[in-house]
């Protein structure tokens with residue numbers, strides 16, 4: 127079992143270089159955090175109900191969605207972790223083989239359909255998982271082979287996308303262009319080859335493709351652009367179900383259970399956008415979740431903050447609630463410079479340091495602040511004086 131350390135006195139994050147999992151829980155401010163990777167980004171109704179039971183029985187009942195479409199259960203103890211794992215394996219929410227969890231994270235465009243390229247490639251990649259190189263813990267692969275890519279803003283190191291002409295592409299993060307491939311099998315083969323090239327060309331040091339400086343090999347020449355990005359799933363009716371938003375990516379087990387209790391619900395797709403697509407759901411409005419695309423909480427990215435994360439010196443949720451009625455554009459609240467809730471720049475970013483907030487305009491959590499050391503109660507006044515919350 128692993129534990130992380132508290133932030134140092136400057137409030138700078140400790141970069142651990144590994145991701146928590148189920149077999150590798152992380153010690154946080156509210157106990158052990160267990161991260162579950164839903165296979166193919168989907169949970170059956172029964173698995174979702176089991177997850178709710180697990181969260182309540184072994185943890186605090188709080189469930190989080192991550193920006194990589196994973197699920198986190200919080201508040202476990204050393205005593206409850208072992209029975210939790212037994213339960214999760216029994217429910218096929220976690221593999222009994224801890225090594226599988228160390229394979230790169232595979233994220234699917236959430237609207238995949240059985241037998242389409244996204245589904246086929248993900249299945250083939252899973253089946254050939256042992257052929258992937260052993261890579262640093264945060265490396266991920268996005269399978270995003272619908273008509274237009276929808277995961278471009280979500281963290282990944284290698285992507286499968288589609289060109290404007292409809293060809294499948296494999297694209298390395300940091301490159302605007304990708305390599306066209308003939309079919310799903312060729313995409314999987316190229317992905318596997320690229321993971322080995324990454325490690326042989328210094329990936330252990332760079333750790334992420336976006337920071338990797340080695341030129342791409344000749345057999346993966348990047349010469350074809352992906353189609354322009356598509357839209358993420360909008361809140362409301364979608365296909366045979368409904369998409370719900372989760373404020374700041376959090377939901378309590380009782381609310382999630384209520385969402386999937388109707389017998390008509392078949393499964394839930396997990397998205398990297400803090401939205402759940404509940405297939406079979408018909409209730410237009412459900413308490414405890416976001417039912418409206420215009421809800422300004424959807425504009426806020428906030429990490430758990432104190433007391434949930436041991437690296438946090440500030441609470442993020444109260445400030446997020448306070449700012450919500452005033453927000454018209456994206457705001458990122460990060461309790462330390464690591465910026466877990468959002469990797470891209472935001473028009474307004476508030477970063478916690480030594481118990482106060484730094485204000486960054488058009489930047490990331492670790493960018494240079496415009497002003498430093500504001501109390502939570504002063505942040506709104508300062509942002510209003512700049513007009514920074516409005517479009």
Ligand code: SF4
Nearest residue numbers: 429435461462465466
């Ligand atoms: S950004 Fe937030 S959740 Fe991530 S390490 Fe820092 S305090 Fe913790």
